[in-house]
C-alpha cells in the first residue's frame with residue numbers, strides 16, 4: 001500500500017476505529033472519558049436498568065464542577081437538587097471504581113482544566129465528556145468532543161461511541177499579532193468570520209505561526225471554542241510546547257514509557273500534501289481585541305468597530321433584530337464606552353493561570369470600578385494555588401477584587417452565580433446565548449485583558465489603552 | 469431497548485420560525501439538576517414560554533392553543549450550543565416525536581436519534597413552504613415516513629426526501645439503540661482495547 005498523505009485528524013481517528021459499519025457510523029474507541037455531576041446520573045441509571053457494569057473504569061475520570069458553589073465549599077451544598085447530583089456522582093463513581101475528584105479534593109476543578117493539568121490528556125488520544133467544550137483537549141492533538149447522556153452511558157458500557165467521520169477543515173492563521181491580542185481574540189475573530197454554524201459537520205485543525213507560538217493555555221482557549229462555530233471539535237498538532245507542558249505531570253508517562261510516547265507523539269502531524277475538505281486563511285495582523293455584541297458567539301467584532309447593521313451580515317439576518325433588542329443595543333453604534341455591571345473571569349475557556357496573569361497585568365495598580373461586581377473564579381484548585389503563589393492574589397485584593405473557589409460558576413449559571421436580568425456582563429466564558437448567565441442576563445464575551453479593562457473602568461474599554 | 473419504534477408519523481405541527489435556537493433556550497441550565505430523565509417537558513423553552521413570575525407569555529407559540537401536534541418545526545441551525553441531551557428529553561417529554569429544520573447542530577441531531585426523536589432536515593425552500601402551510605391553516609398536517617425518507621405537506625401534496633444513514637434508520641424503525649449494538653460486539657471491543665496505546 002502506498003502511503004497516502006494524511007491529516008493529523010485522520011491519523012488519530014483511523015487508529016481508533018474498531019468497526020466501520022456499512023452505511024452507518026464508525027464504532028470508535030475512547031481513550032479517556034471525563035464525567036461530571038450534571039450529565040452522568042441518568043447514564044448510570046441507564047446502566048443499572050440494563051444491568052451492565054462499566055467496561056474500563058480506569059479510563060474514566062470524574063470531577064464535580066458544573067453545579068458547585070464558588071464560596072464556602074467546605075460547607076454542605078445548600079441547593080438540595082445540586083447536593084443530590086453531587087451525591088449521585090460520588091456514589092456512582094464509588095460503586096463502579098472510577099476515580100472521583102469531588103468538592104474539597106485538592107485536584108477538583110473544571111473538567112477541561114483538571115484533565116490537562118494532571119497529565120490525563122495526552123497527544124493522540126480520543127476524549128469525550130458530556131460537555132460540549134470537551135473540544136478543549138484538542139489543543140494536545142487529541143480528537144476530543146462533547147457527547148450527550150445516552151452516549152455517556154454508551155461509553156461507560158462499552159468504551160466506544162458511534163460516530164460518522166466528520167469532514168475536515170483547516171484554519172490557518174499566520175503573521176504577527178498585535179500587543180493586547182490574545183488567543184481568545186483569535187478564536188472570537190475566526191468565529192465572527194465563519195458564523196456560529198459555519199463549521200457544522202467539520203472537525204477543525206488550526207495551523208500556522210499564530211498557533212505555533214501560542215502557549216498551551218492559549219491553544220486550549222482556541223480549541224475550546226471550536227464548538228461555537230458548530231465544529232465537532234478542533235485540534236492542534238503537538239510540538240515542543242506540548243511536550244514540555246506534559247512532562248512531569250502526575251499521570252504523564254515517565255522513563256522509557258516517556259521516550260516511547262514522545263516518539264509516537266512526534267508523528268502526529270498533517271503530512272505536507274494532505275488535503276482538507278475546506279481551508280480558510282487569516283492574517284494575525286488583522287485581529288484586534290474582540291468583543292461580542294449579540295446573542296451568539298459569531299456576533300463578535302473588533303473592540304473599536306461599530307456594531308454592524310442587518311444589511312452587513314450574511315448569516316442570521318432573521319434573528320439579528322431580536323438579538324440586538326435582547327442586548328439593548330442598536331446598529332451602527334460603538335461598543336467602546338458602554339457601561340457594564342458585571343465582570344466574570346473564569347471557565348474552561350479562560351480560567352487557567354495565564355488568564356489570571358493577563359487579568360492582573362491590567363488590574364495592577366488600579367482599582368475595581370465601583371459600578372462593577374466582579375467574579376474571579378479559578379478553573380481549579382491548582383490554578384488557585386498558583387494565583388496565590390505568584391502574588392496575583394495580592395494584586396487582586398489590593399485592587400478591590402475577591403477570589404472565589406473553582407467551578408464552572410457564571411459560565412452556565414447553574415449555581416448561585418447568576419447575572420441579574422438586563423445587567424451587562426463582560427465574561428471570559430464561551431457563550432452569550434440569551435439567559436446563559438442567568439435569565440435575562442446580557443453577556444459580552446471577551447478576553448481576560450478586555451475583562452480587566454472593563455473591571456477597572458466600569459465600561460467597555462480597549463485594553464491597549466491601559467497596557468504600559 | 470431505549471425507545472418506541474419510529475416508522476410513520478402524521479400530525480399537525482408547531483411552528484417556531486426562529487434561527488439558531490440553542491439548547492440553552494430549549495432547556496435553560498438551571499433546570500438540569502434532575503437525576504432522572506422525566507419531567508423536562510414542563511420547562512421546555514422555559515424563558516420564552518413563561519414570564520419571570522411563571523405566568524405564560526401569550527405571544528409564545530406553545531401557549532397558543534391553535535397550534536399542537538407531535539412535530540416541531542424550527543428555523544435554521546436548530547439545537548446549537550450545549551451538548552445537554554436534556555434538550556432532546558424536554559422536546560420528547562413535551563410530546564414531540566419529530567423535529568424539522570433546514571439545518572441541525574451535530575450533537576443535538578445525535579442526541580435526538582439516540583432517544584427516538586427523528587430530526588428531519590429539509591431544504592430552506594421546503595421549510596418555508598411548511599411554515600406557510602401552517603400559517604395558512606394551523607390544522608395543516610405533515611406526514612413523515614421514515615422507511616421512505618419523505619416528508620409531505622398533506623394540504624398541497626408537496627413532498628421532499630431527507631437523508632438519514634442506514635444504520636440509524638434501522639435502529640429507529642426497530643426501536644434499537646447503539647448500546648444494544650455495542651453490547652453485541654463486546655469481545656471485539658475488548659480485543660481492540662487491549663492493543664490500544666492508552
Ligand code: SF4
Pocket residue numbers: 065066110111112131132133347348349407408411412429430
Ligand atoms: S466552564 Fe462552562 S463550558 Fe466549561 S465545562 Fe463548565 S459549563 Fe462547560
